[in-house]
Amino acid sequence: MSKLNLKRRGLLIAGVSGWLLQCLPIRLNAEDSSLISSFYGDQSIEPSGVVLKTPSLAENGNSVSLEVEAESPMTAMDYVTEIRLFAPQNPDPELAVFRFGPGAGLARVSTRVRFANSQTLTAVATMNDGRLYSGSSKTIITLAACVEPLL
Amino acid sequence: MSLKVRISLPENAATNDTVEVKTLVSHPMESGFRLDTMGEVMPRNILRTLVVTYRGEKVFETIFGPGIAANPYVAFFLRATEPGEVRFVWEDQNGEVTEIVRHLAVI
Amino acid sequence: MNRCRPILFWLFALLQLVSHALAEPNPNASSNASPSPKQGYDYQSADVQSLQDDVFSNPGMLWVDEGRELFDQAAGANDQSCRDCHNQLSGVAVHYPQINSRIDKLVSLTGQVQICRETHQKAAPIAYESRTALALTAYLFHLSRGEPFQPVPESLHPDLLQGRDYYHQRKGQLNLSCAQCHEQNVGQYLRGDLVSQGQSTGYPIYRLEWQALGSLHRRFRACDIGVRAEPFGLGSDAYTRLELYLRSRSQPLPISAPAVRK
Numbered sequence: 001m002s003k004l005n006l007k008r009r010g011l012l013i014a015g016v017s018g019w020l021l022q023c024l025p026i027r028l029n030a031e032d033s034s035l036i037s038s039f040y041g042d043q044s045i046e047p048s049g050v051v052l053k054t055p056s057l058a059e060n061g062n063s064v065s066l067e068v069e070a071e072s073p074m075t076a077m078d079y080v081t082e083i084r085l086f087a088p089q090n091p092d093p094e095l096a097v098f099r100f101g102p103g104a105g106l107a108r109v110s111t112r113v114r115f116a117n118s119q120t121l122t123a124v125a126t127m128n129d130g131r132l133y134s135g136s137s138k139t140i141i142t143l144a145a146c147v148e149p150l151l
Numbered sequence: 152m153s154l155k156v157r158i159s160l161p162e163n164a165a166t167n168d169t170v171e172v173k174t175l176v177s178h179p180m181e182s183g184f185r186l187d188t189m190g191e192v193m194p195r196n197i198l199r200t201l202v203v204t205y206r207g208e209k210v211f212e213t214i215f216g217p218g219i220a221a222n223p224y225v226a227f228f229l230r231a232t233e234p235g236e237v238r239f240v241w242e243d244q245n246g247e248v249t250e251i252v253r254h255l256a257v258i
Numbered sequence: 259m260n261r262c263r264p265i266l267f268w269l270f271a272l273l274q275l276v277s278h279a280l281a282e283p284n285p286n287a288s289s290n291a292s293p294s295p296k297q298g299y300d301y302q303s304a305d306v307q308s309l310q311d312d313v314f315s316n317p318g319m320l321w322v323d324e325g326r327e328l329f330d331q332a333a334g335a336n337d338q339s340c341r342d343c344h345n346q347l348s349g350v351a352v353h354y355p356q357i358n359s360r361i362d363k364l365v366s367l368t369g370q371v372q373i374c375r376e377t378h379q380k381a382a383p384i385a386y387e388s389r390t391a392l393a394l395t396a397y398l399f400h401l402s403r404g405e406p407f408q409p410v411p412e413s414l415h416p417d418l419l420q421g422r423d424y425y426h427q428r429k430g431q432l433n434l435s436c437a438q439c440h441e442q443n444v445g446q447y448l449r450g451d452l453v454s455q456g457q458s459t460g461y462p463i464y465r466l467e468w469q470a471l472g473s474l475h476r477r478f479r480a481c482d483i484g485v486r487a488e489p490f491g492l493g494s495d496a497y498t499r500l501e502l503y504l505r506s507r508s509q510p511l512p513i514s515a516p517a518v519r520k
Contacts, residue, residue, distance in 0.1 A: 001158075005176075048266065049250070055303070055304070055305045056306060057303070058303070059185045059302070059303045059305070059306060059466070060306075060466040060467060060520040062220060062221070062466045062467065063220035063221070063466045063469070063470050064220070064305070064311075065305055065308075065309070074230070085217055090218050091155060091182075091184045091219060092182075092216055093218075094216045094218070095216050095217055095218040095219065096213055096214060096215055096216050096218070097213070097214040098211070098212070098213055098214075098227070099209075099211070099212040099213075099214075100210070100212075101208060101209050101210045101211070102163070103208055103210040103228055103229060103251050104204060104211055104227065104228055104230065104231055105169030105170075105228045105229055105230030106169050106228035108227070108228055109213075109225065109226065109227050110173075110224070110225070110226040110227075111213075111220075111223065111224055111225045111226070112219070112220040112223070112224050113218055113219055113220055114182070114217075114218045114220050136239060142449075142450030149458040155320050155323060155324055157314060157319065157320065157483075159314045164492065173314055173315060175314065175315050175319075175320065177320040177324075178321075179469065179470070180469075220319075220469070221469035222317040222320060222469070222470075224315045227422075233442065236283075248506065
């Protein structure tokens, strides 16, 4: 009887901690870090200042709405030069690069991207003085049912 | 090659307004990763860049990867200063260009 | 007990006979569908719904734009555009499928466009799922956005009943009929898909799966392949009759083409 109780308690602890872990802010895992450092080398990237939005659940990986914004006054002295989007689980992880002039007014872009798999996307913004900032967003992709063969 | 394009640019803008510009272009964006029913890779056929200039100055550029969804939708912003031309140029991987020019009225 | 059984049996049989005789098929009633007809839109995620709602960035609108251009473009040996004969064709989509009197056959709107193209414009034939056919179909259905399909006239009842029979017929290795999913299991999950009522008012649709706009018949093929049945051809009689049945079943839902589906 006591053995059973221990098992149940273990499960309860595992369940609660699993849930708690999900609530922690998303950090880049080792694999994603190496992908991103291959672009930016040793330069440190501040994991804030970039808001990346994708739906938490997407019905089809072929087209998922995405919005990314790097916070900046966008003046001639202080502006975002580039935002690079990464999808580590995609066969080609470089989704897109967006470049801005200070005349953009806002470093905010909306587009639609492909997800090969459920994954966490990362956006890295480069400022005109070289500082780097990043943000991430996770999306789970579900599988369609009635699919036809291609062509 | 002229792609079918939809552009949404406000009719007019107040000076120093930051306005949203939306673009939608018809292109299959074949990623180059899909297999056809015979198991052969379908060759990549994607757009490479979108460059937007406002009164001659580049305000926005997109470099597309194969991970951008088919019929690419890209919306961005620009700060309206004076009335002038907004020029949109899409170039695909074969170097073919589609250019659209719109006028932004600024009051 | 033994004496009662034959009487009960015959009573039951009589009751069945009577109920069947009384239940006359009323093809125009949506009695077989769920109490309140709902478009596929209601079964999509918020992301997909907003894609459809945004008139600007709905990818299907690219085909509508193209269709509008094609409608005005001269084509064929007579160098005529659609507009040269048809001043405007708004309100035409709600009458399809209908009988083309020349060939005395039921045709869908796309089928009619194909016929017009070849017979009247004397242009090269276009395939059912070709860019041109899809663009013109999308444009014409879009013109009728907001209106429900017209009820199916009496003259089309034979075709309608055949369409209805197809809808209720089990088929394929999975031995499923359309009705078993789209009536008996609406709102349930089939893998990651929420099963809809299978309404046709959004067609032609931009399907994320296809990454392009496609026809209702293409969707029928996908469904038939999904249950491992041999699919019919695009524009085939079987699918055109099924399309007719879906038209009657959709009352009073409005046309919402081009819809976006996953």
